[in-house]
Amino acid sequence: MLDVQDLQKIYTGRHRNVEALRNLTFHIAEGELVCLVGPSGCGKTTLLKCMAGLLAPTRGEVRLDGRPVDGPPPGMAVVFQEYGRSLFAWMNVRDNVALPLRRKKLGKARERELVDHALEVVGLADAHQAYPWQLSGGMQQRVAIARAVAYEPKVLLMDEPFAAVDAQTRAELEDLIRRLWRELGVTVLFVTHDIDEAVYLGQRTIILSKSPTVVQEDLTIDLPDERDQLHTRSSTRFAELRAHVYEQIQRAKHHSGDTEAHTEAHTAAEDRIPEPALQKIEP
Amino acid sequence: MTVVAVVRRTLLVLGLPVVLFALWWFATADSTDFYFPPLATILESFGKVWTGERLLSDVVPSLLRLTAGYLLAVVVGVGLGLVVGMRRTVRDYLEPVLELFRAIPPPVLVPVIMLFAGIGDTMKVLVIVSGCMWPILLNTVEGVRAVDEVLSDTCRSYGITGTARLRHLVLRGASPQIVTGMRQALSIGIILMVISEMFAASNGLGFTIVQFQRSFAIPEMWSGVLLLGVLGFLLSLLFRFAENRAMAWYHGLRRAQRNP
Ligand SMILES: Nc1ncnc2c1ncn2[C@@H]1O[C@H](COP(=O)(O)OP(=O)(O)OP(=O)(O)O)[C@@H](O)[C@H]1O
Numbered sequence: 001m002l003d004v005q006d007l008q009k010i011y012t013g014r015h016r017n018v019e020a021l022r023n024l025t026f027h028i029a030e031g032e033l034v035c036l037v038g039p040s041g042c043g044k045t046t047l048l049k050c051m052a053g054l055l056a057p058t059r060g061e062v063r064l065d066g067r068p069v070d071g072p073p074p075g076m077a078v079v080f081q082e083y084g085r086s087l088f089a090w091m092n093v094r095d096n097v098a099l100p101l102r103r104k105k106l107g108k109a110r111e112r113e114l115v116d117h118a119l120e121v122v123g124l125a126d127a128h129q130a131y132p133w134q135l136s137g138g139m140q141q142r143v144a145i146a147r148a149v150a151y152e153p154k155v156l157l158m159d160e161p162f163a164a165v166d167a168q169t170r171a172e173l174e175d176l177i178r179r180l181w182r183e184l185g186v187t188v189l190f191v192t193h194d195i196d197e198a199v200y201l202g203q204r205t206i207i208l209s210k211s212p213t214v215v216q217e218d219l220t221i222d223l224p225d226e227r228d229q230l231h232t233r234s235s236t237r238f239a240e241l242r243a244h245v246y247e248q249i250q251r252a253k254h255h256s257g258d259t260e261a262h263t264e265a266h267t268a269a270e271d272r273i274p275e276p277a278l279q280k281i282e283p
Numbered sequence: 284m285t286v287v288a289v290v291r292r293t294l295l296v297l298g299l300p301v302v303l304f305a306l307w308w309f310a311t312a313d314s315t316d317f318y319f320p321p322l323a324t325i326l327e328s329f330g331k332v333w334t335g336e337r338l339l340s341d342v343v344p345s346l347l348r349l350t351a352g353y354l355l356a357v358v359v360g361v362g363l364g365l366v367v368g369m370r371r372t373v374r375d376y377l378e379p380v381l382e383l384f385r386a387i388p389p390p391v392l393v394p395v396i397m398l399f400a401g402i403g404d405t406m407k408v409l410v411i412v413s414g415c416m417w418p419i420l421l422n423t424v425e426g427v428r429a430v431d432e433v434l435s436d437t438c439r440s441y442g443i444t445g446t447a448r449l450r451h452l453v454l455r456g457a458s459p460q461i462v463t464g465m466r467q468a469l470s471i472g473i474i475l476m477v478i479s480e481m482f483a484a485s486n487g488l489g490f491t492i493v494q495f496q497r498s499f500a501i502p503e504m505w506s507g508v509l510l511l512g513v514l515g516f517l518l519s520l521l522f523r524f525a526e527n528r529a530m531a532w533y534h535g536l537r538r539a540q541r542n543p
């Protein structure tokens with residue numbers, strides 16, 4: 001479905017060039033839910049923009065269903081990290097959510113239904129008429145999520161979408177994303193800096209190194225498919241995976257495309273999750 | 284708004300003008316200076332001069348030309364501003380030239396425009412356009428340039444392109460700057476309305492005021508000046524009223540940013 005091949009991105013500026021991404025290769029299958037973590041400034045947003053066709057990579061390519069992405073592909077929705085700036089300040093919440101749907105010409109009734117439903121599921125059923133600047137950061141973020149949900153995308157890219165919401169809402173939204181993912185069969189790439197979230201949410205977690213960035217680890221999250229905040233988070237396997245991701249992120253702060261060759265042997269030996277732990281969970 | 288708030292605002296708006304008028308009134312009350320007649324005399328001639336036939340023969344034509352010139356300047360300024368603002372190459376080439384044109388004081392263009400547009404209404408409207416369009420144009424360019432990058436990316440990724448993008452993103456995003464340009468253009472427009480009529484005209488406010496001055500009808504001349512002041516004041520009130528309605532979102536946004 002989504003193929004990232006040898007992706008490199010160098011920002012060329014007047015005074016300096018920044019190699020945000022060194023060489024990334026990974027694959028996301030149709031209907032997968034993949035989380036992406038990495039140190040701050042390692043190029044997660046850059047990667048997402050390249051995948052969304054908003055930014056041309058310096059080298060390598062992104063393919064969607066086999067076709068190279070050279071502009072924003074239809075059927076893809078992006079929730080941006082700067083949620084406040086991604087909303088139209090001159091439109092109320094309802095119009096913000098409805099605007100991308102107009103182009104789809106679904107008919108008034110269907111459009112209304114989608115908007116109502118999307119705002120309902122993110123818990124903004126009574127904020128239709130409010131303007132974005134009248135809402136808290138967390139509410140604004142939920143408007144951006146509702147807009148993506150109403151759009152009924154095939155691929156959903158989310159860039160730290162829960163950064164501004166409180167813990168309680170965050171847990172609810174995590175479950176919402178999992179529910180939508182399972183119900184709609186949408187393919188999701190979810191960027192987060194929250195380790196718990198990276199483990200809880202997805203089927204896989206891709207850990208990026210610091211800049212210049214390579215894929216440090218592509219970890220399968222072998223938790224049962226039925227997840228809930230209470231039991232999943234208190235399971236032994238969750239704790240193990242969490243500890244593992246934590247270690248990897250600590251290591252990522254020193255590891256980059258430049259140190260790659262150097263640390264290869266070391267990581268290979270140490271990164272394997274202890275076998276006994278695996279046996280504990282699989283009956 | 285509550286009644287109290289309305290009263291407060293009215294007092295705020297009218298307070299200073301009332302004080303100034305009072306000062307004028309008392310300072311000239313027993314003036315015998317031919318050129319500075321008492322305000323009472325001016326007001327008396329105001330009633331006589333501007334209520335009858337002159338309202339139709341001079342005030343209305345002036346205001347019509349102002350309206351036509353101003354609206355045309357808005358259309359041209361915003362239209363060109365969008366093109367220049369959205370195309371980087373066009374902008375790089377044109378911006379220095381535009382700054383140059385803007386620096387030319389519009390009144391000096393009157394003789395030039397008279398050469399090819401004659402001395403009729405066309406000339407006067409063109410003079411107003413030539414002065415009003417620059418602040419609108421340059422502010423529109425600024426506004427288009429300042430359209431948020433994240434919002435622009437959002438539109439692209441949701442396939443909001445072409446005229447939908449222009450309507451929902453570019454025009455609305457640039458509207459605070461466009462309105463600023465329009466506000467500046469309004470006062471320029473009033474000045475040019477008068478000046479264009481002073482050069483060559485057979486009617487209009489500027490023409491009438493000059494006529495009074497030449498025939499030493501001093502109180503009448505002053506009443507014309509007074510009328511211009513009042514008109515300018517009313518037009519800016521009207522502008523502010525329209526702006527408050529159209530830009531309510533922007534004022535709200537600014538308030539929210541000031542006290543987060
Ligand atoms: N438009 C740009 N021009 C130049 N450099 C840029 C640009 N955008 C990002 N960068 C640089 O690229 C690197 C990666 O930035 P990016 O925003 O992709 O990181 P990130 O992983 O999303 O960070 P965060 O976790 O803080 O959101 C940074 O060093 C940043 O300074």
Ligand SMILES: [Mg+2]
Pocket residue numbers: 044045046081159
């Ligand atoms: Mg980022």
